[in-house]
Amino acid sequence: MSASRTGQTPLRGARSQRARLVSRLRAWGRHHRAMALDSLHRLVRYPLGNVLTMLAIAIALVLPAALWLTLDSARLLDAELTESATLTVYLANDVNVGQAQRIHEAVTAQPAVEQTRFITAEEGMAEFQHSLGLEDTLAGLETNPLPASIVIQPDDVAPAAMQTLAERLGKMVGVDEVRLDLAWIERLRHLADLGRRLALALGVLFGLGVLLVVGNTVRLSVESRRREIEVVMLIGATHAFVRRPFLYSGAWYGLGGGFLALVLLRLGGQWLALPVASLAESYGAAFSIPSLDVTGSTILLSCSTLLGWLGAWLAVTRHLASIKPG
Amino acid sequence: MIAFEHVGKRYGGRFEALAHLNFRVARGEMVFLTGHSGAGKSSLLRLVMRLERPTRGRIVVAGHDIATLHSSQVPFYRRQIGVVFQDHQLLFDRSIFHNIALPLEIQGMEPRESARRVRAALDKVGLLHREKALPIELSGGEQQRVGIARAVVNKPALLLADEPTGNLDPQLSADIMALFEDFNRIGTTVMVASHDLALIARLRHRILRLRDGRLVGDEGAR
Numbered sequence: 001m002s003a004s005r006t007g008q009t010p011l012r013g014a015r016s017q018r019a020r021l022v023s024r025l026r027a028w029g030r031h032h033r034a035m036a037l038d039s040l041h042r043l044v045r046y047p048l049g050n051v052l053t054m055l056a057i058a059i060a061l062v063l064p065a066a067l068w069l070t071l072d073s074a075r076l077l078d079a080e081l082t083e084s085a086t087l088t089v090y091l092a093n094d095v096n097v098g099q100a101q102r103i104h105e106a107v108t109a110q111p112a113v114e115q116t117r118f119i120t121a122e123e124g125m126a127e128f129q130h131s132l133g134l135e136d137t138l139a140g141l142e143t144n145p146l147p148a149s150i151v152i153q154p155d156d157v158a159p160a161a162m163q164t165l166a167e168r169l170g171k172m173v174g175v176d177e178v179r180l181d182l183a184w185i186e187r188l189r190h191l192a193d194l195g196r197r198l199a200l201a202l203g204v205l206f207g208l209g210v211l212l213v214v215g216n217t218v219r220l221s222v223e224s225r226r227r228e229i230e231v232v233m234l235i236g237a238t239h240a241f242v243r244r245p246f247l248y249s250g251a252w253y254g255l256g257g258g259f260l261a262l263v264l265l266r267l268g269g270q271w272l273a274l275p276v277a278s279l280a281e282s283y284g285a286a287f288s289i290p291s292l293d294v295t296g297s298t299i300l301l302s303c304s305t306l307l308g309w310l311g312a313w314l315a316v317t318r319h320l321a322s323i324k325p326g
Numbered sequence: 327m328i329a330f331e332h333v334g335k336r337y338g339g340r341f342e343a344l345a346h347l348n349f350r351v352a353r354g355e356m357v358f359l360t361g362h363s364g365a366g367k368s369s370l371l372r373l374v375m376r377l378e379r380p381t382r383g384r385i386v387v388a389g390h391d392i393a394t395l396h397s398s399q400v401p402f403y404r405r406q407i408g409v410v411f412q413d414h415q416l417l418f419d420r421s422i423f424h425n426i427a428l429p430l431e432i433q434g435m436e437p438r439e440s441a442r443r444v445r446a447a448l449d450k451v452g453l454l455h456r457e458k459a460l461p462i463e464l465s466g467g468e469q470q471r472v473g474i475a476r477a478v479v480n481k482p483a484l485l486l487a488d489e490p491t492g493n494l495d496p497q498l499s500a501d502i503m504a505l506f507e508d509f510n511r512i513g514t515t516v517m518v519a520s521h522d523l524a525l526i527a528r529l530r531h532r533i534l535r536l537r538d539g540r541l542v543g544d545e546g547a548r
Contacts, residue, residue, distance in 0.1 A: 027434025231415045234375075235476070236405035237432045238398075324377075 031244065039249035042221075043256075050253070056213045057257025061304055062264045064203035065292070069265070071195045073290040074188075085157045085185060089150040089169055092176040100148050103174050107150055112165045115153040121146050147176060159186065207307055210257065214250050214311030222246060222319045229323055239320055246316045247309055254308020258301040265292060327353045327484055327515040328374060333383035335369055335539075343369040344539040347383070351517060353483070356510040358526045359519040361536035367519035370536070371488050374517070375409060376400050388483060405433060408477030408514075410487035414469045416461040416476075422448070423457040426476045433480060447475040451505060467498040474502070478509055485509055487518040491525070499525055 043050045089107060091100055097120075104118045119127070124146040154165055166178040222229070229242050269289045276289050292300065328351040335344040344366045351357050359367050372378045373385060376392045385392050388406060395403055416425050426447055430440040448454045451471040453464075461469055470490060477485060487506065491499035499522060507529070510516045520526055526533060535543030 023436070024434060027436070030437075031431075031434060228417055228419075231417055232428065232432060233401070234377075234404070234409065234411075234415060235429045235432065236401045236403075238401040241401075241432060 031241070035245040036248045039245045040252055042245075043249060043252055050256075053213060053217050053253055054256035054260050057210050057253060057304065057308070058260030058264055060206040060209040060213070061257060061261035061300065062268070064199050064206050065261060065265060065300060066268065067195065067199040067202060069290045069292065069296075071192055071199060074192050074195070085154070085162065086181060087152040087154060087162060087166055087169070088179045088181070089152065089175055090177045090179065091148045091150070092174055093147050095148065095174045099174055103172065104150055106172065107152065107169060110165070110169070112155045112161065113152055114155045117151045119149045119151065121148045124149055207303075210254070210304065210307045211311040211314065214253050214308045215315035217253065218246050218250055218312040218315040219319055221249065222316055226323060229320075233323070239317075242320060243313070243316045247312050250312020250315075251305050251309040254305040254311075255301060257308065258304030261300060261304065262292065262297055327351050327355070327388060328517070329384075329386040331384040331386075333373065333380045333385055335366075335373060335378065336381045342539055344373070344380075347541055349534060349541060349544060351515060353515055354510070354513050356507065356516040356531045357518070358529075358531055358533045359517060359536065360521060360523060360526060360533055363521060365536040366539040367521075367536055368488055369539070371409075371486055371517070371519055374484075374486060375407065376403055401432075405429065405480065406482055407484040407486060408480070408482035410470070410473050410477045410485070410490045412489040412492045414461070414473040416469060416472060418461050420460075421457065422453065422459050422461065422464070422472050425461065425472060426479050429476060429480045435480075443479055444475075447479040450478070450508075451475045467494050467502070470494065470498075470502060471505070474505060478514070483515060485514050485516045487516070487520075489520055490518065491520060491522055496525070503529060 089103075091103060095103070100118075100120075104116065107113060108116045121144050125144050128146065152165075152169075154162055156162070162180060166180045169175060170178045232242060269291050273289045328349075330347045330349050333344060333347040334342065336342050347370070359370060361367055369378070373380055374387060374392075376395060379393050387403075390403060392403065417428070423441075423444055426444045427440050430443060435443075445454060445457070448457055451474055453468060453471055453475065456464065456468070461472065464472065474487075474490070477487075485506070490506075491502050494502065503518075503525060506516050506518060518526075530546065532546045533543065534541060535545070
C-alpha cells in the first residue's frame with residue numbers, strides 16, 4: 001500500500017514538472033512572438049530613419065558581395081581558359097615543307113600530346129594580318145617573316161607538365177622556339193587569389209561596419225527606452241527579457257539591409273550587363289555578369305540577419321550593465 | 327518574513343546610511359517604517375528589494391539570504407515581492423491595463439489568465455472602468471492606485487511601499503492605507519515607509535522608527 005503510494009508520488013511530480021516546463025516554453029515562445037512583432041511594429045512606425053539604417057547596412061554588404069561574385073565568375077572563366085591552354089612550337093625559318101611535315105608527325109607522336117594543328121608560314125601570316133587588321137601594311141612586305149608553327153593541346157594542362165613537354169619539344173631538331181601561354185594564366189590565378197583575399201578582408205571589415213551601424217542604432221533606442229527598462233527590471237524582468245525586443249530589432253535591421261543589398265546587387269548587375277557582354281564578346285569569351293542564386297541569397301540574408309542580431313546583442317549587453325533600476 | 331541581523335549600509339565608504347539594524351517581521355504582519363527624511367527608510371526598503379546589498383550583516387527575506395543571492399536569481403526574487411513607489415514608476419506609453427499586466431507578462435503568464443487577474447486587481451483598487459486609459463489621464467491618487475494594483479497583481483507574499491501617500495491629500499491617503507490593510511487582512515505581509523505620523527498613529531499597527539540610520543523605536547509589536 002505504502003509502496004504503491006511512494007511509487008506514485010514522484011511520477012505525479014515528474015508529470016507536473018513536465019507540465020510546468022511546457023507552460024514555461026509556451027510563455028517563452030509567446031514572448032518571442034510578441035517581441036518580434038512589437039519590434040517590427042516600431043520599425044514600421046518610423047520608416048524613414050529605419051530604412052536609412054538598413055541602406056547603410058546594405059551598402060556595407062554590397063561591396064564585398066559584388067567582389068566575391070566577380071571572382072566567382074572569374075573562376076569559371078579560369079577553368080575555361082585552362083582548357084584552352086596550348087603550347088606553340090615555332091619551327092626554324094630554314095626548315096622546308098617536307099622537314100616541317102616530319103617534325104609535325106614527330107610532335108604528334110609524343111605521348112603527352114593530345115591534339116595538334118599545323119600552321120604554315122602563309123597561314124600564320126594571313127591569321128596575323130586578319131587579327132590585327134593590318135592587311136595593307138603587311139602586304140607591302142617582300143618576304144614572310146613568320147615561321148611555320150604547330151599549336152599543341154597537351155594531355156595534361158598542369159603548369160609543371162606543360163613545362164616539361166615544352167622543354168622536350170624545344171630540343172627537337174628544326175624547332176626554333178616553344179612558347180608556353182602559361183604565364184598570363186598564372187597571373188590571372190594570382191590576381192584572383194589576391195581578389196578573394198581582398199573580398200574576405202573587405203567582408204570582415206564591412207561586417208564590422210554592420211555591427212557598428214546596428215549597435216549604434218540599438219544603443220540609441222535602448223537609451224530612449226531607459227525608463228521602461230528600469231521599471232521592468234524593478235518588477236523582476238531578467239536581462240534576457242529586457243534584451244529580447246532589441247535583439248529582434250537588430251535582426252530586422254540585418255534582414256532588411258540584406259534584402260536591400262540583394263536589390264542593389266541586382267540593379268548594379270543589370271546596369272553593367274551590357275558593357276560587360278560587349279567586352280567579353282570582343283575577347284571571344286563567354287562571360288556575363290553573375291547574379292546571386294538562391295543559395296547565395298540565403299547565405300547573404302542569413303549573414304546580415306546574424307550580424308544585426310549580434311550587433312544588437314553587443315550594444316544591449318554593454319548598455320544594460322550601466323542601467324541600475326531604482 | 328523579514329529578518330535583519332546586524333545590518334549596516336555605508337555609501338562611498340564614509341556615509342553610514344544604516345547601522346546596527348536588528349528586527350524581524352512575521353509573516354502576515356503589517357509594519358510602518360517611519361522617521362524624518364534621510365533617516366534611512368528608503369535605504370532599508372532598497373535593501374529588502376535587493377536593489378543594494380548591505381555592507382554588513384545578514385538579511386533574510388522569505389527564506390532567502392538575499393545578500394548572497396546570485397545576480398541572475400535577483401529577478402526571480404523580485405517577482406515574489408510587490409513594490410509601490412512614491413513616484414508610481416508607471417509606463418506612460420501604455421494603458422492602465424498593460425501597466426498592471428507587466429509583472430504577469432514578465433512571468434510569462436498565459437494572456438487569458440493574466441487578463442482575469444489584471445481585472446481583479448483593477449476592481450480591488452476601484453479603477454475597473456479606467457483600464458483603457460493612459461496613466462497621464464489619471465489623477466495622482468488614481469495613479470498611485472494603479473501602482474498598487476500592479477504591485478499586488480501577482481499575489482506577492484510581501485508588499486513594500488515607499489511613501490505611497492507622499493503627494494496625496496489626507497482623505498486619499500487614508501483610502502490608500504485602507505487598501506494596504508485590506509491586502510494585509512488576506513495574509514499579505516505589508517511594510518509601508520511613511521512620514522505621515524498622524525495617519526499611521528491612527529491605524530494601530532506596529533511602527534519601526536528610524537533616526538540617522540538606527541532603529542530607535544519598535545512600538546505595537548505583536
